[in-house]
Structures are given as structure tokens and as C-alpha cells.
Amino acid sequence: MIKRIMGSIKMKITVVIVLTFMFALQLIGANFITQTEKKLIGTFQSDRQMQMDFLKNSLSPILEEHTQEKKLPAHELTAQEEINQLLLDFSGSGITEVFVVDRNFVILGTSDNIQESTVGKISNDQDLRKSVIQGQQTAKQVIDQQLNARRWKIVSPVETKKQPGEIIGAIVMESDIETVYTQVSEITWMFLSSSFIAIILSGILANFVSSALTEPIKEMQLQTKKIADGNYSGEVTVYGHDDLSVLGMLINDLSNEVESAQKSVDAERRRLDSVLSNMTDGVIATNRRGKVVVANAMAAQLLNVERADLLDHDILDVLELNDQLELKDLFKQKRDVLIRRKTARGTVSLRISFALIQSNRGIINGTVCVLHDVTEQEQIEAERKEFVSNVSHELRTPLTSMRSYIEALIDGAWKDEELAPKFLEVAQSETDRMIRMIQDLLHLSRIDSGRSELDLEIIDMNQMLTQIIQRFRILLDSEEYKGKNYQIKEEIVDEIVFAEIDLDRMTQVIDNIINNAIKYSPDGGTITVRMETMNQHVLMSIQDEGMGIPAEDLDKIFTRFYRVDRARSRAMGGTGLGLAISKEVIAQHGGQIWAKSIEEKGTTVYIDLPYIPFEDEEW
Numbered sequence: 001m002i003k004r005i006m007g008s009i010k011m012k013i014t015v016v017i018v019l020t021f022m023f024a025l026q027l028i029g030a031n032f033i034t035q036t037e038k039k040l041i042g043t044f045q046s047d048r049q050m051q052m053d054f055l056k057n058s059l060s061p062i063l064e065e066h067t068q069e070k071k072l073p074a075h076e077l078t079a080q081e082e083i084n085q086l087l088l089d090f091s092g093s094g095i096t097e098v099f100v101v102d103r104n105f106v107i108l109g110t111s112d113n114i115q116e117s118t119v120g121k122i123s124n125d126q127d128l129r130k131s132v133i134q135g136q137q138t139a140k141q142v143i144d145q146q147l148n149a150r151r152w153k154i155v156s157p158v159e160t161k162k163q164p165g166e167i168i169g170a171i172v173m174e175s176d177i178e179t180v181y182t183q184v185s186e187i188t189w190m191f192l193s194s195s196f197i198a199i200i201l202s203g204i205l206a207n208f209v210s211s212a213l214t215e216p217i218k219e220m221q222l223q224t225k226k227i228a229d230g231n232y233s234g235e236v237t238v239y240g241h242d243d244l245s246v247l248g249m250l251i252n253d254l255s256n257e258v259e260s261a262q263k264s265v266d267a268e269r270r271r272l273d274s275v276l277s278n279m280t281d282g283v284i285a286t287n288r289r290g291k292v293v294v295a296n297a298m299a300a301q302l303l304n305v306e307r308a309d310l311l312d313h314d315i316l317d318v319l320e321l322n323d324q325l326e327l328k329d330l331f332k333q334k335r336d337v338l339i340r341r342k343t344a345r346g347t348v349s350l351r352i353s354f355a356l357i358q359s360n361r362g363i364i365n366g367t368v369c370v371l372h373d374v375t376e377q378e379q380i381e382a383e384r385k386e387f388v389s390n391v392s393h394e395l396r397t398p399l400t401s402m403r404s405y406i407e408a409l410i411d412g413a414w415k416d417e418e419l420a421p422k423f424l425e426v427a428q429s430e431t432d433r434m435i436r437m438i439q440d441l442l443h444l445s446r447i448d449s450g451r452s453e454l455d456l457e458i459i460d461m462n463q464m465l466t467q468i469i470q471r472f473r474i475l476l477d478s479e480e481y482k483g484k485n486y487q488i489k490e491e492i493v494d495e496i497v498f499a500e501i502d503l504d505r506m507t508q509v510i511d512n513i514i515n516n517a518i519k520y521s522p523d524g525g526t527i528t529v530r531m532e533t534m535n536q537h538v539l540m541s542i543q544d545e546g547m548g549i550p551a552e553d554l555d556k557i558f559t560r561f562y563r564v565d566r567a568r569s570r571a572m573g574g575t576g577l578g579l580a581i582s583k584e585v586i587a588q589h590g591g592q593i594w595a596k597s598i599e600e601k602g603t604t605v606y607i608d609l610p611y612i613p614f615e616d617e618e619w
């Protein structure tokens with residue numbers, strides 16, 4: 001507490017002013033008192049000297065007469081009486097004692113009544129004797145032992161006027177110099193007491209002055225603290241144009257500057273936050289020790305962790321790259337790193353790019369990692385590779401078989417009337433299959449590139465299905481299917497169902513599905529074609545009693561080139577693209593296609609299409 005008070009500027013200023021004032025007073029006082037003492041003592045001594053000179057002048061003729069022992073006229077006083085008379089006049093007025101001796105040191109008279117008995121006796125005052133013998137005046141301060149007071153003692157020899165140098169007696173004068181000292185100490189006390197009052201007053205004044213100085217400083221202190229705490233509302237009061245007022249103005253300016261800078265920093269941060277949180281890529285920033293300092297929500301989502309589990313954690317731990325990289329490698333890392341993470345939606349592949357955070361002077365302050373989800377890209381790439389390999393394989397197989405037949409023909413089989421036509425037939429069917437495949441591929445490629453537009457018409461689905469079934473019934477009655485017991489049953493809703501479709505494409509899709517139903521039902525069986533309507537949707541299904549599809553293959557049969565039994569499909573002239581095309585065509589119509597199957601029992605393929613129910617009046 002005391003330290004704090006002493007540490008305050010206000011206290012310091014007060015103490016400095018008071019100390020300076022005290023010092024000045026001390027100096028002035030010491031000088032003044034010394035000078036005064038000197039002056040008073042000087043005046044006292046010169047006054048006494050004057051009195052002594054006067055006495056000497058007055059006593060000289062008397063002592064001269066006394067020395068010559070002249071007879072005095074009767075009316076005149078004796079020398080002794082005259083001396084006493086003269087000395088009596090000097091008693092009082094500060095002179096404590098004056099006595100006169102002749103040249104034999106016989107006391108001729110004294111101003112002190114008590115000492116009157118000493119008259120006529122020889123004085124044994126040493127100072128007196130010395131002075132008379134040497135013929136010189138002595139003056140000194142002595143102590144009155146009885147009263148313990150200081151006395152000024154002048155001993156002056158008296159010479160005859162006629163013969164200078166001849167001593168005829170001496171005068172001893174003691175005066176009370178103690179009064180002068182008393183006066184000096186009184187003056188000192190007066191000075192000290194008024195100094196004390198002056199110091200107290202100066203303290204009060206200094207307090208006022210320092211308050212006037214420190215109040216604005218205190219206000220500035222509070223305001224700067226407020227600024228530091230982020231509160232820019234207040235203002236320092238500016239009183240005038242002095243240095244402190246200028247400082248106050250500068251603090252107000254600073255507050256405004258800091259406020260606007262803070263606002264723009266906040267706006268910038270908000271902008272950055274919103275950019276980071278709306279990014280589809282994950283962003284993680286670290287400090288130079290590799291601890292995560294910033295991570296957006298997407299980074300946490302991609303890494304399948306909570307955001308809190310990222311912040312303040314080691315980046316290499318977070319990315320699980322501890323066994324591959326060290327922190328220093330991370331700061332040098334120029335190439336992207338690919339990692340895989342298990343999430344709720346399966347394994348995701350993340351490509352991580354690194355960028356250094358460097359200061360102007362090139363000091364590395366951390367790194368920024370951008371996490372990009374490349375799962376889909378990887379999948380597409382894998383599919384593309386698989387597709388190219390499938391196409392090559394699918395084309396190579398018929399070409400290889402054709403080549404072997406053609407070689408056989410060249411080697412002489414052409415001469416064989418029985419074999420040659422068979423070989424040529426195989427070559428023709430393989431060529432047909434290849435043409436079909438290429439047509440299917442071209443069709444798919446057109447759909448993929450969006451070049452395959454539908455030729456939409458409003459078609460009665462009921463009528464379309466009936467016609468297709470009719471066509472297949474004729475086919476199944478043909479020579480080709482003789483001996484196979486295929487039945488086509490129809491369960492079609494008895495109403496006119498209009499839908500906006502591309503008739504050729506839809507026919508192609510349904511043809512393909514019924515064809516499959518026949519192809520994959522080697523023992524014949526009933527194929528049931530159904531159609532019903534519900535909630536503005538028309539649901540068609542083609543059910544067979546064939547070999548069925550294993551559950552694990554069921555969702556794959558709509559992908560390109562996928563076949564449950566490759567050899568069988570190929571033998572049946574299939575390309576493995578039929579259902580893939582069907583799926584695309586149905587999707588183009590805004591519908592859905594899927595299959596349900598039980599192995600050895602049969603398969604049902606469903607097509608769901610949006611359908612516009614026509615009101616009677618409209619129609």
C-alpha cells in the first residue's frame with residue numbers, strides 16, 4: 001500500500017516540491033541566521049568599543065591628574081569620585097561591569113556597587129596586566145562562571161594625552177553578550193516555526209498542483225486500460241493545449257484508430273470464418289511446433305473426428321502420418337499426401353496439400369493443410385480403368401474367336417462344305433455382337449455426354465405393354481423356342497395410363513428386360529408382366545421363374561459390363577450393357593429401376609415412372 005502510494009506520480013511531485021522547499025528554506029535559514037548572528041554581534045562589539053573609546057577619552061585627564069597627584073580645588077570632585085560618577089553612568093545598558101585601574105593595577109573605581117569594596121585594592125586580572133604591560137587593547141568572550149553566561153570583555157590601556165605611549169591606567173569593561181545570542185536563538189526559533197508552517201502550506205499547495213497534473217494522467221490511464229480491454233466508448237477530457245492535453249487528444253485518436261482497426265480485423269476474421277466454414281475442403285493450420293491452431297468444420301468431418309479433438313493436437317497425430325513423416329518433413333513437404341479414413345459413409349480418400357505460413361523475413365510460423373475429398377474421383381478413375389479393360393476384353397474375345405475360325409477356313413476348312421458355312425455363321429454372329437456392343441457403347445456415351453435427347457410423346461402405357469407382350473408371344477411360338485415351355489402372363493391394370501415417354505427407348509428397355517427373363521430362365525416358365533398405378537406413379541414389373549441372381553450381385557447388375565455369369569451371358573449374345581443402358585434411359589425419364597431376386601426361384605425387375613393422371617374434362 002505504502003509502496004503504491006509512494007509509487008504514484010502525485011505523491012512523488014508532492015514530496016519533491018516539499019523537499020525542494022525545505023532544502024531552500026534550510027539554505028536560506030542557515031545563511032540568514034549566520035549573517036544575522038554576525039551582524040548583531042558585530043554591532044554589539046562596535047557599540048561597546050565606542051563606549052570604551054568614550055570612557056577612555058573621558059578618563060584619560062582624570063587618570064592623568066591622579067597620576068600627578070595635583071591638589072584639586074575644593075569645589076572640584078576627587079579623581080575617584082569623578083571616576084565612580086562616570087562609571088555609574090555606564091552601568092545598565094548591557095554593560096555588566098566597568099572598572100578602572102591606575103598603572104599600578106590599583107582599582108580606582110567600579111560600576112558595580114557590590115564590588116565597591118575592591119576599590120583601592122590591586123586587581124589581579126591577568127588580561128588587565130597583559131594589556132597594560134603590552135600597551136594593547138584586548139577583547140574576548142569569556143564565561144561568567146556564576147551565571148554561566150557569555151560576556152564580552154574589553155581591556156583597554158589608557159595613555160596620557162601629553163605623552164602618547166605612556167600608560168597611566170586601564171579600563172576593564174564586561175558586557176552581556178548573552179542577550180545577543182538569546183536574540184539570535186529567538187530569531188532562529190521564529191524562523192523555524194514560520195518555516196514549519198510554510199512547509200505544511202507548501203505541502204498542501206504541492207498536493208493541489210500535483211492533483212491538477214495527475215488527474216488528467218489518471219483519466220488517461222483509465223482510458224488506455226479500457227482500450228486494452230476492448231472498450232472504446234469513453235473519451236479523455238481535453239482541457240487546453242498543454243502537453244498533457246495533446247497527449248489526451250492523441251489517446252482519443254488512438255482509441256478511434258484502434259477501434260476501427262479492431263472492427264476491420266473482426267470483419268476480416270468473420271469473413272475468413274465464413275469462408276472456412278463454407279469451404280467444401282477441410283483446412284487445418286498449425287503453429288510452428290505443429291500444433292493445430294485452426295480447423296474448419298469440414299476438416300473435422302472429413303477426418304471423422306470432433307473439432308475439439310483437432311485443436312491443440314499434433315498435426316501428425318491428427319493425420320495419422322507419424323510413421324511416414326516428421327514435423328520438419330512437413331515444413332518441407334511439397335508433394336501432396338494421400339490418406340484414407342474410415343467414416344460413417346465408408347472409406348474416404350483424402351488428398352492433403354501443404355503450404356507454409358511464413359513471415360516477411362522468411363521465418364516459418366506454421367503450415368496450412370488443405371484436405372480434399374478425392375473418394376469420388378478415385379472411384380471414377382477406378383471405374384474408368386475397369387471400363388477400358390472391360391471394353392478391351394469384350395472386344396478381344398469375339399475377335400480372337402473370329403480369328404481362329406478365319407484361320408481354320410484359310411487352312412482349308414473353306415473347302416469343307418459342312419464346316420465352312422458354320423464357321424462363317426459364327427463369324428457373322430460374333431460380328432453382330434460386336435456391332436451391338438459398339439452401338440450400346442455409343443448410346444451410353446451419348447447419354448453420358450448429354451447428347452442423347454428423348455423424343456417425348458404422350459403414350460398409353462397399357463397399349464405399349466400389350467403390343468410388346470404380343471410380339472414376344474409370337475417370338476416364343478416360333479421355331480427357335482420350340483420345346484421350351486415359356487408362358488407370358490399379363491397383369492395389367494384395366495385403365496388407360498398416359499405417360500410422357502420416348503416410345504422407342506422405353507420399348508428397348510422393356511424388350512431387354514423380357515429378353516433377360518427368357519435368357520436366364522433356361523427351363524422355361526412363366527414370365528409375368530405387371531402394371532399398376534399409385535400416387536401419380538406407374539409401376540411396371542417383369543417376373544420370371546429362372547435361375548435368379550445371387551443377393552451380392554443384385555445391385556451390380558445395372559453397372560456396365562457386369563454379368564453374374566460371363567460365359568453364359570456371352571454365349572447368349574449378351575453385351576453386359578443392356579441393364580446399364582436401361583438404368584440411364586429410365587433415369588432420363590425421371591424414373592427408377594431395380595430388381596429383386598431369389599436364386600433358383602426367379603427374378604423380378606421393377607420400373608417406376610412418374611405418370612400424369614389426366615382429368616376426364618382435360619382429356
Ligand code: ADP
Pocket residue numbers: 512516517518520521544546547548549557562563564565569570573574575576577578579580603
Ligand atoms: P447381358 O447382355 O449380359 O444380359 P444385362 O445388362 O442385360 O447384360 O444384364 C446384366 C447381367 O444381369 C446378366 O449378365 C445376368 O447375369 C444378370 N441378369 C439380368 N437379368 C436377369 C434375369 N432375369 N435372371 C437372372 N439374371 C439376370
